[in-house]
Amino acid sequence: MxxxxxxxxxxxxxxxxxxxxxxxxxxxxxxxxxxxxxxxxxxxxxxxxxxxxxxxxxxxxxxxxxxxxxxxxxxxxxxxxxxxxxxxxxxxxxxxxxxxxxxxxxxxxxxxxxxxxxxxxxxxxxxxxxxxxxxxxxxxxxxxxxxxxxxxxxxxxxxxxxxxxxxxxxxxxxxxxxxxxxxxxxxxxxDPEVRYREDPVRMLRAVRFAAKLGFRVDPAAEEGMVRLGGLLEDVSPARLFDEVIKLFHGGAALQTFEMLRHYDLFRRLFPLTERALEREEQGYPITFVANALRNTDDRIQSGKGVHPAFLYAVLLWEPVRHEAERLMAEGEGQVPALQQAGARILAEQAQSILIPKRFALPVREIWELQPRFEQRQGARALRLLGHPRFRAAYDFYCLRGRSGEALDDGCQWWTRLQEVDEAEQRRMVEATGRSGRKRRRRRRKPAQ
CATH class of the missing domain: 3.30.460.10 (Beta Polymerase, domain 2)
Known part of the structure; x- marks a missing residue:
């Protein structure tokens, strides 16, 4: 120039x-x-x-x-x-x-x-x-x-x-x-204070552009974001739904996530998730969200789409998982616990960001299908392949595995099941059923 x-x-x-x-x-x-x-x-x-x-x-x-x-x-x-x-x-x-x-x-x-x-x-x-x-x-x-x-x-x-x-x-x-x-x-x-008060979403736009372009944020704009982040709580929850999609579907989702946390804005959008991420499990930080957003960037940069429901399922999974674990510790079954936890977290999240029903339903389905990936025997496993939300739930399941959740070799098994013909699929689920019965017999306590 x-x-x-x-x-x-x-x-x-x-x-x-x-x-x-x-x-x-x-x-x-x-x-x-x-x-x-x-x-x-x-x-x-x-x-x-x-x-x-x-x-x-x-x-x-x-x-x-x-x-x-x-x-x-x-x-x-x-x-x-x-x-x-x-x-x-x-x-x-x-x-x-x-x-x-x-x-x-x-x-x-x-x-x-x-x-x-x-x-x-x-x-x-x-x-x-x-x-x-x-x-x-x-x-x-x-x-x-x-x-x-x-x-x-x-x-x-x-x-x-x-x-x-x-x-x-x-x-x-x-x-x-x-x-x-x-x-x-x-x-x-x-003046940053005036401009942010006119429209607090400008703080999110600053993060989005800086992450997307690799630019540094001017110090005056940075200081205003940290000091005035609470203004985002006055923005319509329905409007913030669309703004979050723009934030994380621009090809720099991971960098955006890190910048939002750096400026203390992520908790304004996802307070339950931020609270969950502050914990460590077995001495290690939780990596699921970061791994999933890195995967989102890879997909977008390679020209593949990412459904908004998958994004929100990722961003809210940690509080849902913790709430489901609490319910199971009180004696609730795994599937009912996930159903109750999902409904509760979505209701609380709606105070910050309102997820439309057409997206909230597939979000819940992605969560509630997770236990079924641990059931690899018989016709039930084959029926899961035909579920309309199978692919999204499968991708979600594999991301959980790569993030350290105890899923054994489940992702590899389900990946192979999709690659083989019907005869081999039947053989795989039958073999899994036989090995499962053998394992259950070994765990059985001796008669008194």
Whole structure:
């Protein structure tokens, strides 16, 4: 990348930390020759939206993670557009458009399965036109429209406040985001306390971006996370369900987990799990969650999917296991103990994160199928292969084995059972049944 090009005669340059915009700040414009973004790497549909808005007389720019990732040589997950066109203008230009959101009014332009999100430039809440509403420092409605510079200063992190302008293919920077990209720094725009109070989820976004990009977090943003982490307890439990998926399905789940614990944010999301992880078993730390998240990263990086139910089954397993062990110590059977423990932990967890029923059911099934992997005799073992949740429960079972739980060679046995033909499967379960009967006879006490 080249040096700065100044597109204005103003001399005010914003200093870091980024506490407020200069009254007459000078934008930094990187011409096409000074950055690595090529239209060949931008979605064809995103380009259609940009060009049609421009041709209709509006300013239109790519913004956010798409620009950031293109500059870093990464493949963007999606492409977002920012414009001075209001949502109703966008809907008038695109017949394949739908307006969404009350808190933050957006336009979604549909191209088959691809959606290009179009947002109108936002302004500070006491400026611009539109409406805003705040409660205890939190923004609960945010539709105050402004210009591109105001929009830049309203964004969360400097590296997400870079604009690719379709008029001349330049990158426009008001907050020093290009330099922060070079330095590998995640810097919050504005006073951290104010920005975190506006939306506490910004703390989770800071961890997510830092872990995903391998960036270090600016000290001011770090201090605010540690001091204000309790604000997450005021966020809607339903909203946090989706945020956790974003945190752990970005390909850096293990690093994210470690950073959340480092900043004391994990216990705000999963207090029961954090309490369980603070224990040691037989002098060793519990490794199941870390091993499972490492496996999640491997799957995502190899292009495989990870179901949200599996993630939540992993994150809540330790408190479920401990509660089931307590119930069994009181005389409850293994399966009923797991059923009761699962229901109880999910109910308590809902105070922090609400898991929708369509995911809570498979979470419980994954847990409740675990004892059946210890039963490898006869038709019951073969029936388990046909269970709709078998594969997820099997993967979960193998992760437990690799994390030191006493499962003998069970994972290898179930792996082989899936690889052989039906005749060999019958032979395996019959052989297991015979050896099981022999073992039971050896354990039988002599008659008195």
């Amino acid at each position: 080249g040096g700065f090009l100044i597109s204005s005669t103003d001399t005010c340059v914003s200093e870091r930390p980024l506490t407020s915009p200069c009254a007459e700040s000078t934008q930094r414009v990187y011409a096409r020759a000074e950055h690595g973004i090529s239209r060949a790497n931008i979605s064809e549909n995103a380009l259609k939206v940009l060009y049609r808005l421009k041709d209709a007389g509006f300013r239109a720019c790519l913004v956010g993670g798409g620009v950031r990732d293109l500059l870093l040589g990464r493949e963007p997950k999606d492409f977002d557009v920012a414009t001075d066109a209001h949502p109703e203008d966008v809907r008038r230009i695109f017949r394949n458009c739908r307006l969404i959101g009350r808190r933050f009014r957006l336009a979604h332009v549909y191209f088959g399965r691809e959606i290009i999100e179009v947002a109108t430039f936002r302004a500070p809440h006491d400026e611009g036109d539109g409406e805003a509403q705040a409660e205890d420092g939190r923004i609960i409605r945010d539709n105050v429209y402004g210009n591109i510079e105001q929009d830049a200063w309203r964004r969360d992190f400097s590296i997400n406040a870079l604009y690719y302008d379709i008029r001349d293919f330049s990158v426009v920077d008001y907050t020093g985001g290009m330099e922060d990209l070079r330095q590998g720094v995640l810097r919050l725009i504005g």
